[in-house]
Amino acid sequence: MSAKTLYDKLWDSHVVRQEDDGTALIYIDRQLLHEVTSPQAFEGLRLANRKPWRIDANLATPDHNVPTTAYHSVEDIVDPISRIQVKTLDANAKEFGITEFGIGDIRQGIVHVVGPEEGITLPGTTLVCGDSHTATHGALGALAHGVGTSEVEHVLATQCLIQKKMKNMLVKVNGQLQPGVGPKDVVLAIIGKIGTAGGNGHAIEFGGQVFQDMSIEGRMTVCNMAIEAGARVGLVAVDQKTIDYVEGRPFAPKGNQWQAAVEAWQDLKSDEDAHFDKVVELEGSAIEPQVSWGTSPEMVVSVNDCVPDPAQEADAVKADGIRRALSYMGLKAGMLISDIPVDYIFIGSCTNSRIEDLRQAAEVLKGQKVASSVEQALIVPGSGLVKQQAEAEGLDKIFVEAGFEWRNPGCSMCLAMNADRLPSGKHCASTSNRNFEGRQGAGGRTHLVSPQMAAAAAVAGHFIDVRQLISTNQ
């Protein structure tokens, strides 16, 4: 038998039918549903008089539209269109018998935080969600695809997805990270290197010492942004950390089944001599804290660098892209990143709203104050359970004392479908994953950073190397 990558193994163990033209029907173990990309899928089922193939494979939770200020029920959503969308999810879950963590349930939160937290995401499974950040779940050695609404409906109706196998890509980060540099910096540096189309058509496996040393939540941050490098799938091999993370979670296997599962998961790593179609290597110790300056995640540099100059870009389409981005972002070519003032801070999103992210932000914010020039600083935990945990650790007090608003779980200002919006022209240090024009609010200017760097920017009122702040603190 020839050597296989982790992706090959996950793929092979889920092929229902292989067609001659390369398309295959692959079996899907889990589907997560949220209010934005599911209503038309349920409607499609109803119109065709179809039933879900396997009800127990699905889990629903509203996240994109939910308010993050105090609320008790769906009726508290002020925007009538948002309210209808959330209510539609409730009604569909009820009609089709699908488990839902609705508004008011402590387990409600961002789908990509909830899945792993509940043990719904398991190593060796295939998982889909009508959301491109589904790659997050690959951190646990699951083959997780973001899909469109037609595919949501297809998986509901058939428990399968029509797919062509992707190519294999290995992104290896060797050595060790410097203190103050975290998973978000690693993934931003990778995207900066390979570009937003660098992983198109590939499943990316993240390997090397840095990922071996990284926590599971850190791996989620990295896999989450595989899509920003163009890859639908991001993966990390299963190790003891993965198994420890999964053990005891509500939907994880128990008793004898747990033993059998752990045994089955031992092989969830690429064989030593497996072939990758593309390999990229980075040196961990060379990665500095990252800040995006433009309107695409690949427009990213180290905090100690300058904003690039389009005049020095040889490629005309790229130079034009830089010019457009600088004009949208209101930045000058050649200015220092640390001279960019920040008006808003957003710590949250499926990239960075887990307990470790909040702990890292709290470490920087302890005993500090948000700069007076900052107009609003938000911290939005990824789920009700993350919120509860943070409060048990007293992190909420650190945030509130520093001048942050401590909110309820949801997607919030990551995409501003609810009331949390970045006003036009304002700069935001954001731990989310996309800095597209208007992403956080029409005309808003997003800078992608790690939770530590967002916290440091909040204190300084501009971008600053978090390592500098930590050293003056001590």
Next chain:
Amino acid sequence: MEKFTKLTAIVAPMDRANVDTDAIIPKQFLKSIQRTGFGVNLFDEWRYEDVGEPGKDNSVRPLRKDFVLNQPRYQGAKILLARENFGCGSSREHAPWALKDYGFDVIIAPSFADIFFNNSFKNGILPIVLDADLVSSLFNEVFANPGYQLTVDLASHQMIKPSGETLDFEVDAFRRHCLLNGLDDIGLTLQHQSDIETFEATHKAKNPWLFATE
């Protein structure tokens, strides 16, 4: 699904790389629970002077005159010519819904983001990948000739320029078959119901923890 066979139409040039699905249809419009009606808000932030909201009367909103789709010469365009990595970002199928609802049936680009590419086929839109140099020369021809039209013939996988010159393009055989015949994926997959059931039984025996115990 609607069939796609052959089309002759005006080409509109979207001359920027990495056009993302947030730009194609901004998030405030994703609150709709319908599949239709997104066309008037296609490229909303680039197309209108003011900020669009669901429920606003779009017919009275001020247009950005310099935006390509607002220019008289591109009215009625059904073919969109684009640059690298078109449709990147969010997986929202509202993006192809909006493009289709506006009237686009074909998108030509040097590359597409994977999820968008996939979603397009499922909504009767043909995304054509063409060599970057060929795309650049098409941009030049479109800019130079008002009313520039292309004929796209899926059966023969060819494009025909106004000069009569033809350009071949490749399409995956399965997707071509589905588009030409307007086939619904779910119906096709359910023809393999017994294969799925057989697989599921074996899979369950190997991984019982993935199945609820009734």
